Amino acid sequence: MKSVIFDLDGTLADTSGDLIAAANACFRDMGAGDVLDPSRDAATALRGGRAMLTLGLKRLDHADGAGLIDHYYPVLLEAYGAAIDVHTHLYPGAMEAVERLKAAGYGVGICTNKPEGLAHSLLRRLGVRDAFASLVGADTLPVRKPDPEPLFEAARRTGGDPARCVLIGDSDTDHKTARAAGVPCVLVTFGPAGGDMAALEPEALLDDYRNLPALIGRLLA
Known part of the structure; x- marks a missing residue:
């Protein structure tokens, strides 16, 4: 066949809207607010959770980017799974x-x-x-x-x-x-x-x- x-x-x-919402939940937990924009950053969202976290932390000029990505990636997945089909x-x-x-x-x-x-x-x-x-x-x-x-x-x-x-x-x-x-x-x-x-x-x-x-x-x- x-x-x-x-x-x-x-x-x-x-799926970009729900992915970005999950990433922004992580950035809010960091005290940074919504760092990613659903329209401007849709292409990055479709490259996955680590790509979104990398972009957001770069915008925040965060020194410990790699460590925070490893820490927040499972947090992002949990947030995404809880609201996976809203947008x-x-x-x-x-x-x-x-x-x-x-x-x-x-x-x-x-x-x-x-x-x-x-x-x-x-x-x-x-x-x-x-x-x-x-x-x-x-x-x-x-x-x-x-x-x-x-x-x-x-x-x-x-x-x-x-x-x-x-x-x-x-x-x-x-x-x-x-x-x-x-x-x-x-x-x-x-x-x-x-x-x-x-x-x-x-x-x-x-x-x-x-x-x-x-x-x-x-x-x-």
């Missing part, structure tokens, strides 16, 4: 595209650098977990993206051949993962970092989920 594997944050859903929304047409791909006979799964438990919780809260045959998170295996093994595992868990999959993503990490795996990569242009995706020269760019099934048909022909 051929399979289509999706990244989660910034690809299937805009998050699926991108328009994403689930319709997923259902069309499944109807066409593709296995469909998720490979994300979000911890598996949080990813599972978010997808359940959004009501779409059962739409995906696989879910591989940052801590599912001993390695994470851009190592290709999580992508291969996500494909295998759909019943697919890992060599015959496509990765849909929104970042250089996704692009590097697909390159390491030797499979095509589609990068979305509607996320916060969408304007930077063309420079990575993926096999395809996606600006509307309505176009995805036809695009996958060409890439996996």
